[in-house]
Amino acid sequence: MLRWSIFVSTSVLFGIGVLTDAQTKQNPGNTFVIEDISTNLGYLRDENILLGFVAVGDWAATRRHSWNLWAAMTAPSKSVWNGQRVPIWLTWYSVTEVYEPGPKPPKDRDLALYYHRPIQAILSNPEGKSPSSSLFAFVKYNRAAAEFVWQNKYHLRRTLDDLQARFDKDNRPIDERTIKPFPRQAIATKPVFWLVKNSKSPQSQRGLTVLPYWDPKYPAPAGGVTPDHRTWTKCVAIDPDRRYPEGSVQEVVHDGRKITAKVVYLDRFYSITLRDKVEVAAVKTMALQLSGSGGEQERMITDPNNVPEIGDAVILLAMHVTTKEIDNWTFQTYWWLPDANDPTFGYDRPSTVKGVWRNYVMCNAWSPESPRLPDGGYHVCFNPYLETDLGPTKPYVLDGKNMPADPMAGTRSNCMNCHNRAGYPAFSSAPGSANMGQVANDGFRPPNDPYFSKMTKTDLFWSIPLHAGK
Numbered sequence: 300m301l302r303w304s305i306f307v308s309t310s311v312l313f314g315i316g317v318l319t320d321a322q323t324k325q326n327p328g329n330t331f332v333i334e335d336i337s338t339n340l341g342y343l344r345d346e347n348i349l350l351g352f353v354a355v356g357d358w359a360a361t362r363r364h365s366w367n368l369w370a371a372m373t374a375p376s377k378s379v380w381n382g383q384r385v386p387i388w389l390t391w392y393s394v395t396e397v398y399e400p401g402p403k404p405p406k407d408r409d410l411a412l413y414y415h416r417p418i419q420a421i422l423s424n425p426e427g428k429s430p431s432s433s434l435f436a437f438v439k440y441n442r443a444a445a446e447f448v449w450q451n452k453y454h455l456r457r458t459l460d461d462l463q464a465r466f467d468k469d470n471r472p473i474d475e476r477t478i479k480p481f482p483r484q485a486i487a488t489k490p491v492f493w494l495v496k497n498s499k500s501p502q503s504q505r506g507l508t509v510l511p512y513w514d515p516k517y518p519a520p521a522g523g524v525t526p527d528h529r530t531w532t533k534c535v536a537i538d539p540d541r542r543y544p545e546g547s548v549q550e551v552v553h554d555g556r557k558i559t560a561k562v563v564y565l566d567r568f569y570s571i572t573l574r575d576k577v578e579v580a581a582v583k584t585m586a587l588q589l590s591g592s593g594g595e596q597e598r599m600i601t602d603p604n605n606v607p608e609i610g611d612a613v614i615l616l617a618m619h620v621t622t623k624e625i626d627n628w629t630f631q632t633y634w635w636l637p638d639a640n641d642p643t644f645g646y647d648r649p650s651t652v653k654g655v656w657r658n659y660v661m662c663n664a665w666s667p668e669s670p671r672l673p674d675g676g677y678h679v680c681f682n683p684y685l686e687t688d689l690g691p692t693k694p695y696v697l698d699g700k701n702m703p704a705d706p707m708a709g710t711r712s713n714c715m716n717c718h719n720r721a722g723y724p725a726f727s728s729a730p731g732s733a734n735m736g737q738v739a740n741d742g743f744r745p746p747n748d749p750y751f752s753k754m755t756k757t758d759l760f761w762s763i764p765l766h767a768g769k
């Protein structure tokens with residue numbers, strides 16, 4: 300397989316391994332082997348203990364567990380790529396490796412950053428205007444999650460069709476229409492990246508690349524649009540070559556507007572530098588695929604005129620993580636903020652989290668309801684880089700009912716609530732197909748809810764119905 304598995308789709312067409320020899324010669328020191336996370340930091344915890352935290356409302360304990368999970372996942376693996384130690388989570392199987400044809404488990408693996416447009420955004424914004432296409436996102440499974448999918452052939456659509464047919468034929472009760480539960484060791488992630496221009500590129504802004512960041516106090520944007528990163532008014536200016544004093548204020552352009560932004564250096568982010576033509580081409584190919592999929596202009600980065608070049612860096616902005624330690628999975632999400640010790644999301648990071656990984660803040664959702672908001676509403680947890688743009692911008696029809704536009708819905712969402720809706724078939728015209736509902740937050744949905752009556756539940760995994768293939 301190839302260094303950037305965006306080539307996997309091409310390599311499937313033209314024969315696997317076209318570039319592998321050249322790659323290996325170029326980088327003889329590279330090793331890339333899937334690795335499990337350490338259990339030294341409290342993972343894998345007994346379900347009764349974790350559910351006990353939820354039962355008594357010990358949210359501090361749930362956060363401690365989510366932080367220690369982050370520490371364990373981001374710890375250095377034994378793999379090295381272009382002289383850089385790979386964090387453990389990055390060694391995991393990409394969704395391409397899990398679902399696309401080829402040997403299972405895949406052979407001759409490579410650093411498989413598979414960037415594809417977050418499907419979630421395409422689906423909720425079918426008109427193709429989703430701003431998330433300017434971010435790169437992909438799903439990764441750890442070994443236990445991937446092997447479970449292969450052993451049960453859940454990567455194949457026909458397995459899911461057979462299950463559906465069997466449940467219909469046997470007239471099974473709604474709550475029993477489900478795939479097998481994943482094993483306790485299963486973990487899945489959805490990382491998000493941003494392109495930082497090398498400072499010599501005329502595409503940079505005097506050496507700087509603008510990165511907007513989320514502030515919960517932003518007012519709803521005018522014009523009924525979603526509050527996505529283009530509408531965010533606060534930005535930092537990333538200075539990969541340290542041309543400016545750190546923290547100095549510089550004038551830059553963001554989404555066509557002149558603004559001022561504080562300078563931050565690249566070492567505030569986990570980053571991978573594009574070293575050669577192969578890597579640049581991979582990211583470019585991805586950009587074309589993104590454009591093609593949404594029928595839109597190339598818009599991978601804040602400035603539509605930016606294209607990847609040698610020397611640019613791809614930085615980690617955000618990451619979703621779920622573990623099957625509890626039946627409904629623990630959900631936690633991490634994202635970058637200039638103030639890593641933010642009083643709401645970053646105040647309690649333990650010293651187990653090391654190095655560059657301390658720049659990310661976190662929220663978690665271990666219940667679709669609790670802890671309640673101050674106004675009594677259900678618990679909210681969303682990642683600004685992945686969910687703020689999910690709200691429907693036009694009126695729509697759901698289960699035969701007319702629903703109003705609700706562009707702010709993503710900022711009230713709860714991970715577990717939406718994932719609990721996952722099933723097969725999804726987002727199809729089949730009656731009773733799984734969908735994201737109001738992208739909102741409607742509390743507990745029992746396993747025998749009529750919503751599930753015509754589908755096969757996929758154990759809260761959305762990527763199964765969305766990626767299962769032939």
Ligand code: HEC
Binds near residue numbers: 689
């Ligand atoms: C409105 C619906 C929605 C919300 C809210 C949501 N997700 Fe997802 N999530 C999805 C969809 C759809 C996918 C499949 C994306 C793909 O395959 O590219 C997904 C994929 C994932 C995956 C990969 C495993 C899987 O289920 O396929 C993880 C992990 C994940 N989300 C975690 C989270 C976390 C953590 C949150 C909350 C911070 C969250 N999600 C909020 C819809 C949602």
